[in-house]
Amino acid sequence: MVVLLSRLPATDCIKFCHRVVDGLCGREPPRRSDHGTTWSPEEWLQLLDSLSAFFRLAVGSNSSEEEVLGGLADVGSSHAEAVLSVLRARREEIRDALLDRTNSISSATLQDFDWQLRLSLSSDKISSLHTPLLSLSLDVREDAALRSVTMEMNREELNTLISSLEAANKVVLQMK
């Protein structure tokens, strides 16, 4: 389905492919509205899927440039050249993204986290409390869906969490 690429002029093709790779690396993918009516929605999806699959395959199996050109035989030579140059430029980035994905091969992975420090001045029973509380929210990716896990900890609980995380980091360091 990479053939659909030949509807773009060769200069735009490089930009478009870079945007596709951006999407592959976790940034914003290209939008169909930017390209007007060049493709139908179905074709658009197909093109995106096939292009990203192509990039993944090329980087993942570490294929040589001849093999890549062979895979692009049905697209025009200038377009194939453009795709190849994009691949050359972004090979490292795609590789990192793929490695990242392979690393998160488990049912739930930590995507991101955020924290807020709060000072509770008083409660309904105690007039002056002055206890700092940390509310930590973890964004966990579970079966392709993002789930937010929020917890609130006082100083001791936070210390236990940090010490256990440090122990985990020590193990990770041995693997680096």
Added chain:
Amino acid sequence: MEEVDKILIHALKQVGTEVSEETGSVKQFSSELIVEAVVRCVRVIDSGLGGALPTSLPPGMSARFRVGMSLAQACQDIGYKGEIGYQTFLYSNEPEIRSLLMFLVEKLPRESAETSDQPQGKSAVLQRAIAAAIKAQLSVPWLPPNCRLPLHSETQSPGALHRFHVQPLSLPHCSPGKKQLKEVKDYHRDILPPVTAQPSHHASVVASILEQHTAELSAAQEWDNEWNSQGLLSRLKPQEYRSRKLTRLRKRIQEQLRSAAQPSPESALGGPRSTCDLSELLQAFRGSAPSDHILTKGSHFTHTQKFTFTQTETSASIPFVHQSDGDVQLRQQEEQLSLQQQLQQLCSEVDQLTADMKHMTVTHAQVLDELKQRELGNSENVEKMQVKKKTIDLLPDSDDNLEKLKALVEASAKRVVNLASQWEKHRAPLIDEHRRLKEICSKQDLESSKKLSEIKSLHDKIRVSTEEAKKKEETYKQLVTELENLPQDASRLAYTQRILEIVSNIKKQKEEITKILSDTKDLQKEINSLTGKLDRTFAVTDELVFKDAKKDESVRKSYKYLAALHENCNQLIQTIEYTGTILREIRDLEEQIETENGSKTVANLERILSDYKAIRQENSALAAKVREG
């Protein structure tokens, strides 16, 4: 004295005494003010002592007297050595009060003035202010968004809070060692948007950049730590250390996977069977690269299973298109049943086949081993046979051949000896060389370990000194803030200047005094010499005139005059001396009068008299009451 009084009044104000602006010196202090100031000072110095004392004088005279007595007692308890009694407070005189107040102000604890100014500390005040603000905000009723005034929107709308979400960024890294591809450069130059434009939401720019930097920084720090703690000891280059660690890790992972992949009898179905399967699995991951986010775990077996299943289904579903609906359902059920049976059959077949295959591979390996062993035995046998064949060939001409053999053996023995001597010749220098190299090696080892320990100690030192520097910086900052917070009104500079001025004045005065002293000494000397001269001239003149006086009457007269003159002059001098001493006495007395005037004796006497009268009146009133009672 004015400066001292200013300092005293400032200190007293800090303690809490209400000194009005007009009072500029201790002279103007009234009895009430003195009592209040002393009581407040005593309270700050020793709260137990000062707690019982009232800050103002009571109206009754006898009560006043008692208050004065107790105050004097308290001051003596604190350690005041000077003369003190009720009269110090009730009938004050300036120098006594000044010395008492100076003693008390010196006794004041240094912090007490400030602590009494801000009794709770800044953080408590701030927290109270926060609590008050929150309470006020909570008491404001909630309003729907359209009715909010700008005042409310600040506290009631969620506001422009952004979650700290991170998106991956792409930054061009330029390492000097590596040469970049032309395409990469082009990409960085032409297409890569600036960092601020990379994230989809503008709000996550800061978060993303911060996250990226902390990640890189912590990675660098961790590597630094590891390299300093373990890497240096291994005496390898960084790359070598890394690669060694990588291979070690790979080995460990391989062992782990192998042990996990051992076929257990329970998990015959599903799960990776062997390392061979696992590598195929990995191959599958790389090749197919699914677009969903979680990679599904599957084995070669499940793939084949799927494959056979779909194939049979497609091949089977074609012939039954033209049937009627009921028939079709029945047929389909049957079909399903049969297909399931078929599937099970196929599954079991596949299982059997895989088991067979494993068996076969094992037997194949065994057979191969056997074959190799056989081949080895074969080649050995062939060699043996050749040796035997040669001996059989040599048998007919045995004697001759024996001689030849002997000669050959001798020659070879000689050659061996020769070679051995040659070897010895070569060996000795080589061994020496070896020893030398070994020594060098051990020396270098020693040196390098020394240097390593040096490096380690240097690292430690660096760490320690950075910590110290940090600590010192912190203390410096703290001190700076403290300095800024110090009260500016106690003009230290003015005081020091004043002190310096006073010191210079004293110096000047001292110089003048010494000058005057030397002048008086000179004068004394002159006077002494003059009196000596006078005595001598008088004696000479007296003798001369006395000699002549016997002969001449007029001379006798003049002698009388001389004696009278001498006597009169002596009297004159004595009188002048007397006047001097009297003048001095007068001055002393004047000073005494002044001091007496300063201590307000007359006024105090009058007050004492009036107070005495008041006490008598009180006493008589009390006596009258007693009589009435």
